[in-house]
Amino acid sequence: MCGIAGIYHERADRSVDPDLLTRMNDAIAHRGPDGDGIYRTEGVGLAHRRLAIIDRAGGHQPLFNEDGSVAVTYNGEIYNFQELFEELRTRGHVFRTHCDTEAIVHAWEEWGEECVTRFRGMFAFAIWDSRQQTLFLGRDRLGIKPLHYAFLADGSVVFGSELKSVLAHPEVDRGLDLHATEDYFALGYVPDPKTIYRAVRKLAPAHTLCIRRGQPKAEPRPYWDVHFAETSTLSEADAAVELVERLREAVRIRLVSEVPLGAFLSGGVDSSAVVALMSQESGRVMDTCSIGFDDPAYDESNYAQQVAKLYNTRHAAETVSGDETDLVERLAGMFDEPFADSSAMPTYRVSELARRRVTVALSGDGGDELFAGYRRYRFHGYEEQARRLMPAPLRQPLFGLLGRTYPKLDWAPRMLRAKTTFQSVARDSVEGYFHGVSVIPDEMRQSLYSEKMRRDLGGYSAIEVFRAHADKAPVDDTVALAQYIDLKTWLPGDILTKVDRTSMAVALEVRVPMLDHHFVEWAATLPRSFRLRGKSGKAVLKKAFEPLLPNDILYRQKKGFSVPLASWFRGPLAERLRSAVLGPMMADSGLFDRAALKQLVDDHQSGRSDHAAVLWSLMSFESFLRQDGRAPGADLGYAA
Template sequence: MCGIVGLYHPTADRPVDRALLHAMNETQHHRGPDGGGLYAEDGVGLGHRRLSIIDVGGGAQPLFNEDGSVVVVYNGEIYNFADLFDELKARGHVFRTHCDTEAIVHAWEEWGEDCVTRFRGMFAFALWDGTRQSLFLARDRLGIKPLHYAELPGGGLVFGSELKSLLRHPQVSRAIDPAAVEDYFAYGYVPDPRTVYAAVRKLEPGHTLLVRRGEGRGVLRPRRYWDIRFTQDGPRDMDDAAEELRARLAEAVRIRMVAEVPLGAFLSGGVDSSGVVAMMARQSPDPVDTCSIGFGQTDYDETVYAGRVAERYGTRHRTKRVEADDFDLIDALAAMYDEPFADSSALPTYRVCQLARETVTVALSGDGGDEAFAGYTRYRWLADEERLRGLLPRGLRRPVFGTLGSLCPEPRARQTLQALARDTGESYFHTVCVLPDGLRRRLFSPSMRARLGGHHASDVLRRHIEAAPADDTIGRIQYADLKTYLAGDILTKVDRTSMAVALEVRVPLLDHPFLEWACSLPPDLKLSGREGKAVFKKALEPLVPHDVLYRRKMGFAVPLAAWFRGPLRERVKAAVTGPVLADCGLFDQAFLARLADEHAAGTADHAPALWSVLMFEAFLRRSEGLRLDEPAQPLAVPA
């Protein structure tokens, strides 16, 4: 795993500032402490930091083809590189290393932009072809690895794995995008392709960006090369599907166990990580190294279940306990993410990455199972709501359910009726949003609301739900989660926390052939009655203890409410009443103070809102040269 950076000018007569390129590269030293390299010619510069995993002695980057006309910097792993080597050698290509990176340059020579469709793995790379005078950027199908870019005045381009590398460039504007702020306080992260900075974009998962010198300036139009489809043409029998699932999962795990460095796994005690560890143990001649994080509060602790799986498979298991006062990472997290990020499970995720890195360099995780197999409880809620919505024609739902909701005195029943009055996308947005509409409107200052220019955070989800290639509601919601929550929250969290300690994390449940097969299953095999991930759990019944498979889902919860009434009470008060938030002009200071007071007094639970504000304040304190005077930026439509 690595970090990449680059500079591009539209004309070759402008030399690259090598000192600037080096400075950008070194901001990501943590992503690749094993080595670094630069390539610069007139108009183009590429930088790379390396964490050695495959071909430790011979895979240094930037890496070239035979005649030096094509050069690449790359972050990730291509698991089918050996097969690609054989195919490309048969077509006359000559290889000098045993590193998967070299497959990229020769695949580009052979297939051009379509080379990405041949890669099975996780990747973000930048390739310069001197003969074609073309810069090619690409990101893997699910967004496991990150890539940011910004257009410079004069038509140049700057890009890098993390935002901090781009911000070293003096011409990258620090103007905040108000739409990104609205999205952040709705979702707890900034969904792709936005970043908190109006001038910087994330290359979306499954997209490439090609820039050719000599074609003149134009709007940068990323091109989508892959999308997931919910076809429902897979196995329909539960037992048949479960048997095939075991075989496919075993293969997805097996190809991710190739490494020339120590390899292990996260073992949370949940269904997904337990399944991955079971498959690793069945295919490994040696005991698997596993680790998990426990909590001082038993309501949040899953280590007993992780221990049962570890004992069953004889893993070398280690556990570290995180106590209720482990909140000293707030400022460190702000530095890792470079933009506001409010998923509090980043705290234990960072701790488990630290623990894993003590003994391994590569760890397999169970991320992606809930999105692939409809495992979130909210999917079941939505299915229940959809059945009730079907009782009335669409034109009557809002007036009937809305009126009943406004008259209902019982809070939970009132919320349910209000949800039924909404359409599917609006209802799901209100289910997943961290701060609901009314709270966000009161949180922002009048000038901030004016800057939004009509942008609403629900637009993000609605865009994906309406575009989803699925015929059923649950499939459309899964699709939206894959495009938003998975890429913007889950995978971002894991990438930044793991890379902060130079740990590579591999995600077999997001192997794209495995995911495509999962999305071919009929929805009732995934959400069966009240049981989410039904076929996945059925497949794992011979391998994982029953009470691990069928217990209540917990996740990496953090006791925020208790923190904000106890050890973090004064810090929250200082943040919401301090000069950082006051000077930015985005917030209603009186309302912020009210939220803190009500939470501290125990009259309301504002923990999600206060955590979001606290992380935003930490971001502002670390940032320099921010401007807040721009309106929300429109998004370019991918080609």
């Protein structure tokens, strides 16, 4: 696991500034504390920070082919590199290391832009081919590893693993993207391929970017997609058996490491399944780590302890409390753009805990998206049934009225909190799902924005992100559509971003076997009833692991990796919240209605309403503005 950066000039006779390239590389030194490398040639510079995992002696980067005409800087793991070595050797390629990185340069020589289709793993890389005068950027299928880039006014290209690396270049425009800002307040993250800055983009998952000197500006190109289609003919019992064996193989190939390796263990189904298979496959005592909370309503550490005892792991656990205000500030520096998933706090803490023992950790991320584990998929299915039963001309005004008039009962039992459901059913399927997952609903966002912000948005809404994916979704089921949208937005934009930034902040590599693309493609062929049945998601996954895990791990009510923000904002974080949301940075930004912000804070802290998620989004945005170095009232330079 590593960090990469680079500069490309359209003119070959324009040299790359070595000091600038070094600054870009140093900005991501935390991603690779074991070494660094710089390569400059004919208007191109590649930089690398190394976290040594495989071939620690010989895998230094940038790395080259036999004659030095092809160079690569790369972040990730190619798990099938040994098979690629064998195939490429039969085609005449000569290897000088035992590192997976070398498979990339030779695969490029052999298959060109299609080389990415041969890789099994997580990756973000940049290749410079001097013979073809070509810069080639690639990112893995699910977006496990990040890659940011910016085209400059003169045709130059700057790229890096994190935004901070790209922003180290003084010619990158730091004006905010207003559409990305709207996306953030709707979703809690900035979805690919946008960033919060108008001039910088993320290379989207399963995309490449091929820049050939002397040719017109290149555009990203997709090379893979996941097709949710119920084509499997397996019985559920046979699917459960095959699921375990497929996941076992995905775990097995991720156990290759020359450094200590362990796992995150939350006590949920997914991480427990991964730990069970790791323990069986490794043949040794595994290190596991978990984080709990001082609020028992959110704490699952006892379940993690139960699995750890079952598989005799060396288990370490710590507790996160609400008085860690220093961590709130540090998170903004890790993400470089607004990020409102509060579970980044425990994810950072569990990464920090794991890094004291291991350099590589496996996680259970991806199981909810693949097997419909989130409660919202079940609710979306119910809402779709209501939409089918009632024609839109009748349904929209009826449920629209109920959504407007039904009170927002944050304090009531869940079955009585129907306002969001009514509002969702009044909408079409995509808009209803968007409304259900939005951190800040449409009406509230509009009330929080200033008049100027609303005007400058020009009618744009973050729903367009979901519609764009829905329009090309290869699915045949409404729940599968929600899963597909999540795989394109929530998974790379929130879950995988959270894990990458928090783990790499402490130089920990995290591997995600449930997002092995072979496993993903197979899971997407299973019938909906294997994923979602009645009130339970992950039906076949739970059935598959009944022989390996106890029922109270598999079938208890899902809590999720959530944080008790509501009580923290009325207690240890109360003053920090008020000073951030009602302070000069937000007031002078020109983006918000200050009276609406004050009402929101007052309502929450008085106990009248629960606006914890909304307030965390606002507080995180204020932290971003300060981390970005903008003085209160400074021009944000945003553009719609």
